[in-house]
Amino acid sequence: MDELDDLMLLTNVMNLNNGVLRPRHHRGSRTTFDRLVRSGALVRVLPGTYVDATLVTSRRTRFAAALANSPGAVLWGTDAVAALTGSLDERPFRPRERVQLAHPRGHVSTDAISWVRRRVPVEHRVTVDGLRCPSARYLAVESAARDAGALLERFLRSGLVEPSELPEMVPLFAGSAGQDARRRVVRTSVDNPWSGGERLLHALLQRHRVTGWVANAELEIGGCRYFPDVLLEEAGLVVEFDGYEVHSKPEVFESDRRRQNALTLAGYHVLRYTWKQLNDEPMVMISQIRAFLARRSATDSAPT
Incomplete structure (x- = not known):
């Protein structure tokens, strides 16, 4: 050669x-x-x-x-x-x-x-x-012992991990440090939270037995894709969590308004809550969501 x-x-x-x-x-x-x-x-x-x-x-x-x-x-x-x-x-x-x-x-x-x-x-x-x-799901669940699920939420947002894949991962780390934290994070991740605030919102809804919702499910409206934080499809209700760090950014602020307008024009009602409301006034949130669901149920059952 x-x-x-x-x-x-x-x-x-x-x-x-x-x-x-x-x-x-x-x-x-x-x-x-x-x-x-x-x-x-x-x-x-x-x-x-x-x-x-x-x-x-x-x-x-x-x-x-x-x-x-x-x-x-x-x-x-x-x-x-x-x-x-x-x-x-x-x-x-x-x-x-x-x-x-x-x-x-x-x-x-x-x-x-x-x-x-x-x-x-x-x-x-x-x-x-x-x-x-390592696979995305392996790395995310391993990291949950130290980061409270931050990496897992990032991978859920990007579609690198599916919630259904998570429970089977926990036994792989049996006996290792932080296993209790991993179990807690995975248990609260099966509903597909994309942020720590959404994780708390899901826990609040579950604790007060608000059912019939899905998190970050895809909606196609006018040729655009939207992923509402919480969607109660049967009631036509969207519940959004606005974390200040992300939603205060100008580009996110603008995107939020376009998103809400699209959802409203498509017939959905939108309730928005902040981190402060989620932490300081959780029962106000629950009361408002229940009031909407009760009103929608009464409207649906009214004779025509």
Whole structure:
């Protein structure tokens, strides 16, 4: 094989592996490999692991290099979240930044890699664009021991996790720290809450036996898709929770008004509640919802 053939081979391998090369896998092309290193076209980022110099700040490439250097490992933490959500390229890989990896045996963390000891079952390992990760449902339920369900809510919003998948995940973490918290989060996630406020709203409705509702069910109105926080379809009622941090943003404020107008024009009644009302005046909320349901029931049963 001449040098041109070697160069084409190595280039194709890099293209297939997110810009990563390991010389131990290409001993027959060592002369060409060494020439690329001397020219600066390849950069060593880990022992025995090199990347295309033009991709040295690419998070995808640096994650791929760490995984290539660590068979049996998977991405972990925020790095795994970035891979699963397709947000890898939002910012460059910084000097002295460490890749987060998990491995069954664990390793001593270095300047390049931060290690966590985790045994992720084979059936809950996925590959996203060449990067090994835990499945979204595995990572979200594992994280619930520390984040009160924040990651799980994010994955529910984006459709990466389905509520029906969650209960079967809890036994996988039996005996590990935070298991009681995981059980609580999963138990309150089967109704599909997309935020902590929605989680509290669902619990309030359940506690006061308000039934017949679904959370974040898709409605198509005028060619647009809407996902009401709580929908009581039979009563034609939508209950919305407005968290200040999100709903005070100008773009969300505008979107909320368009959404409410569309729902109203489609025949739905909309009741909106804030975080303060949810926490300070829960019985006012329940009374108003019950009053609406009672009025609708009386109207429906009135003789015509």
